[in-house]
Amino acid sequence: MPVEINWLIENHIMFARYSGKVTLEDVQYQYVTGKEMSESVDTPLVHLIADISDVESFPIRLATYKGAYGEKARNAGWVILVGDNKLVRMISAVVSNWMKLRFTYVNTLDKALEFIVARDTSISEEMVNTQKEMLK
Numbered sequence: 001m002p003v004e005i006n007w008l009i010e011n012h013i014m015f016a017r018y019s020g021k022v023t024l025e026d027v028q029y030q031y032v033t034g035k036e037m038s039e040s041v042d043t044p045l046v047h048l049i050a051d052i053s054d055v056e057s058f059p060i061r062l063a064t065y066k067g068a069y070g071e072k073a074r075n076a077g078w079v080i081l082v083g084d085n086k087l088v089r090m091i092s093a094v095v096s097n098w099m100k101l102r103f104t105y106v107n108t109l110d111k112a113l114e115f116i117v118a119r120d121t122s123i124s125e126e127m128v129n130t131q132k133e134m135l136k
Helices: 024-039 086-099 109-119 125-135
Strands: 003-009 013-021 046-057 076-082 102-106
Touching (some): 003 125, 013 024, 046 086, 046 109, 076 086, 086 102, 102 109
Parallel strands (some): 013 046, 076 102
Antiparallel strands (some): 003 013
16 A cells, blocks of 8 residues: 555654555545544644655645545644655645645654654653664
8 A cells, every 4th residue: 555654653643654656545544544543542732744755656636635635633733744755745735734734844754753852842852762763
């Protein structure tokens, strides 16, 4: 499957990895699964890191995304896109704006984790460092 989503740090940070030829259905799967995961916990903010480094293609028509999503999770934190695909970044920025999400993009996973630790005091650097190995 072109997208996998799991907990990176249980109840705090979800990690989605996109690869290959991504479809709108793949993006919607990540949205629905991520919202269910986020709303299944009592944590005030749940963040999402989405790695797009291995994406070959992505739906590019903005109209495709209009109305494709429901409401954001009640405890939605930051959405951080990792990778340098400028087209995916632009589409994600527009969709995040439509959904009124906190959104940014960075070039590396380390930068994404640093970004979250700097903004969410419930996540320590030690918590992050113990999970980095899982992603390699």
